[in-house]
Every structure is written in C-alpha cells, then in structure tokens.
Amino acid sequence: MSTLRVTAERLTILEHPNADALELAQVGLYRAVVAKGAYRTGDFACYIPEQSVLPSELIEELGLTGRLAGGKADRVKAVRLRGELSQGIVCRPRALAEVDLTRAAEEGTDFAALLGVTKWVPPVPTSMSGEVEAAPDLLPWVDIENLKRFPDVFEPGEPVVVTEKLHGSCCLLTLHAETGTVQVSSKGVGAQGLALKEDGRNLYWRAVRAYGIPELAARIADRLGASRVGIFGEVFGDGVQDLGYGASSRTEQPPGYAAFDVSAVIDGQLHWLDAPRLLAGELPVVPELWRGPFDAARVLELAEGRETITGRHLHTREGVVVRPAVERHSPVLGGRAIVKAVGGGYLTRKGGTEYE
The missing domain is CATH 2.40.50 (OB fold (Dihydrolipoamide Acetyltransferase, E2P))
Structure with a gap:
C-alpha cells in the first residue's frame, strides 16, 4: 500500500x-x-x-x-x-x-x-499470521507510491522496466550471513520490526522452505560478500487473496511464489540488486511486461488487462511496477525510484481482498 x-x-x-x-x-x-x-x-x-x-x-x-x-x-x-x-x-x-x-x-x-x-489496515487470516519475535535487523520492504500521485518520479523517455504487480501477499526473507540466521516476515508484520517464528503451517514459511529461498540467499551472500541478503517476493494462490492465479495455499502443494526484488548489505551499505539476473533459473520471478523509454500513458495502459504469470489470462491484472533500468535515488520520493500503477478493472472488481 x-x-x-x-x-x-x-x-x-x-x-x-x-x-x-x-x-x-x-x-x-x-x-x-x-x-x-x-x-x-x-x-x-x-x-x-x-x-x-x-x-x-x-x-x-x-x-x-x-x-x-x-x-x-x-x-x-x-x-x-x-x-x-x-x-x-x-x-x-x-x-x-x-x-x-x-x-x-x-x-x-x-x-x-x-x-x-x-x-485502512486489512485483517490478517490465521494462515498468514503467527507468533512473532523482534527483528530489528530485518531488511524491510517499502511502500510503493502510486504513479498517479507522483507522476514526476521518472522523466519522459528515461529507460525503465515495467513488471506485472501480482495480487498476493509480500513475503520478506532476510539471511544473516555470519550466523546463517533466517528471518521471515510479511510486509505488515515486518514494518513493525517483527519476524514470524518458523511454523510449518504459516504461509510465508511454507513458501520459503518449498522454494529453497534461504539456501539461495546464502549463495548470493557468499558470491557478493554480503553480511545480509533480502529476497522479496509475492506469495499467491487461492486462499491468499481473491485472485488465485491457478495456485492454491490450501493444499499440500506449496503456494505460488514469484520474486520481485533483492537487496544486500555490502560493506555496511544497502544495495538494491538486479533481481531477474541474480535469480535467473533459481527462483520464479514476476513477469516483465515492457522495457523502454518511460511514458506515463503507456504505463497506465499496461496496468490494465489480464494477468500473464500463468500464461492463461485467468483473471484481471492488478497492475504494474515501474523501476529505472539502472537503480537510482528519487528526489521526488526521497528514496528509491519506484512506483506502481493499479488497473481500474482490479480496483472496481467485486469481492476483492487486500491482506498484507
């Protein structure tokens, strides 16, 4: 949000x-x-x-x-x-x-x-909650601002990458390289400086273990010489939100998962990394819809339509996320240059859920 x-x-x-x-x-x-x-x-x-x-x-x-x-x-x-x-x-x-x-x-x-x-803070289903513990060193995700509210984050023609925004629940994982400690949280819980204690019934821990994300984070930390690595992804499926993408969180099978960002602390500095390149062949990633010069009208057009991650266009698309082709700071936002655009079809659908 x-x-x-x-x-x-x-x-x-x-x-x-x-x-x-x-x-x-x-x-x-x-x-x-x-x-x-x-x-x-x-x-x-x-x-x-x-x-x-x-x-x-x-x-x-x-x-x-x-x-x-x-x-x-x-x-x-x-x-x-x-x-x-x-x-x-x-x-x-x-x-x-x-x-x-x-x-x-x-x-x-x-x-x-x-x-x-x-x-508005949505209620959290039991499968997405659990016992928590203090996690002051958890690498947090950020609230992505809306392009419609901040249309000047990107200059016209600036090279950008547009990816599909999936309607699931944000899963945060932080690996502490020195100790091997793994912390897992949701966006809402993580924003409070808390992590979820491991529980095989918890949605986020099920996804993290099923997709081998701690082991992947450890390999990235070793390759980059990072003290901490954060992998951020969307957990999705029937039972997570109203849009299921053909997956389910209610069965013995793991829920759907697609990564969208990676961060690492290297020599004391936080870096946002090229997630598709780092995770290629290792972990599912969100679909890239377009790459080229920034044009607000084009981005808003891409926010509409049907989902693409399944290849079957099962239901409406939530929207898109826009990043610069080269990571940079935004003086408009006072942080990362990253915005979202949400589709009108998604916003006005019936029976929608918005769990964090």
Whole structure:
C-alpha cells in the first residue's frame, strides 16, 4: 500500500463524458468525480486518497453516509460513476475553512490527523499470521507510491522496466550471513520490526522452505560478500487473496511464489540488486511486461488487462511496477525510484481482498 497523506492539491477540471451534472477533478494523474461547477481549474482543495478510513462526522459533513466501502461504510474505495473511474475524494471540509490551501499545497501539509483520517489496515487470516519475535535487523520492504500521485518520479523517455504487480501477499526473507540466521516476515508484520517464528503451517514459511529461498540467499551472500541478503517476493494462490492465479495455499502443494526484488548489505551499505539476473533459473520471478523509454500513458495502459504469470489470462491484472533500468535515488520520493500503477478493472472488481 502507498503512504497515507491527506493534502491540499491544485485541481484540473475536466468534462465528464457521460454526465451533464458531473465533472472530473484531476489531482496528479488521479481523477475524482465531483459536482459540476463545484471547482474550477486552478482551485485548491483537500484530496483524500483511496484506502482512507473517515470518521463518522466527516462522512456526514461530506454527504457520504452509506456510500463508502467496508462493513462500517467508512472506507474510500475506487468506484465507477457513470462509467468514469473515480479515485479518492476532493473536498473542502469545514475544519480547513481558515486554512490557506494554496500555501498548504506548497508546503505539503498533511491534514490526516486534523481530519481524523486513518489508513485502512486489512485483517490478517490465521494462515498468514503467527507468533512473532523482534527483528530489528530485518531488511524491510517499502511502500510503493502510486504513479498517479507522483507522476514526476521518472522523466519522459528515461529507460525503465515495467513488471506485472501480482495480487498476493509480500513475503520478506532476510539471511544473516555470519550466523546463517533466517528471518521471515510479511510486509505488515515486518514494518513493525517483527519476524514470524518458523511454523510449518504459516504461509510465508511454507513458501520459503518449498522454494529453497534461504539456501539461495546464502549463495548470493557468499558470491557478493554480503553480511545480509533480502529476497522479496509475492506469495499467491487461492486462499491468499481473491485472485488465485491457478495456485492454491490450501493444499499440500506449496503456494505460488514469484520474486520481485533483492537487496544486500555490502560493506555496511544497502544495495538494491538486479533481481531477474541474480535469480535467473533459481527462483520464479514476476513477469516483465515492457522495457523502454518511460511514458506515463503507456504505463497506465499496461496496468490494465489480464494477468500473464500463468500464461492463461485467468483473471484481471492488478497492475504494474515501474523501476529505472539502472537503480537510482528519487528526489521526488526521497528514496528509491519506484512506483506502481493499479488497473481500474482490479480496483472496481467485486469481492476483492487486500491482506498484507
């Protein structure tokens, strides 16, 4: 999931092609449906992104009672309104009536706490949880920001690699070369500085052992002279999320697994490595969909369609992940240059799950 920030944004207002009383307010590359005439291009307003949970008072103020997602009807989710994808909420809450939104946008002020908006955290099934232990040296994964929110991470024409984003659960493995200690976690648990104790019933440990990932990490550490190696992959299958990719986590067979990143600590420095090259022939990796000069429209096009990892196009594609052809730092993000784009078909599917 992306980082939750509720910010003031400059709007670009576009015509809604299918509704006379509605318009589209564009924020970055996101578009949210708004009432016609409520805003003009150049106006500033508050933008509340998807996966936000709103307090009841704000829901009532915005006239959204009973119209949001989740069991409590309090979660912002992408919807199609008169055929157009609407992502997030554009509004001017009373709590911000005295706020200079133009200045707030320039300063990047986050209004989440002031408005009582929190990030939705999905429940975790028993097979994906377990006993935990402190893991301060676990190599963590990162929250990948959305291209639509940060369209300037890549320059037009910059060489990039686009891979398919699979809808499973992120599995983190860290090997400590000196001791041979292996730590395994999920993204959500790992973000708390915790690892899952080994348990043959646990989804992540089942995948790690079935695919020989600790042994592979040890070989990589030895080859690179690394003190720690992290291998990051997606565990998937029926019972993990609603999109199963023809695999299952409920049988004696191992769940599906595809690696998407490798990191290593070498001489005290963290390096992100070329996962497809390092793992070729050793471990399944996520499909590469395209390699070439960056073009935002092309990336958004690739985010749509059917999955490719099975070769059978079983169901909708979640989206894509974009990396530079050569790993680099992003001054826009303040970290790795990496973004995702999520397909509209995936966002508006019925019965979706989002376990971490």
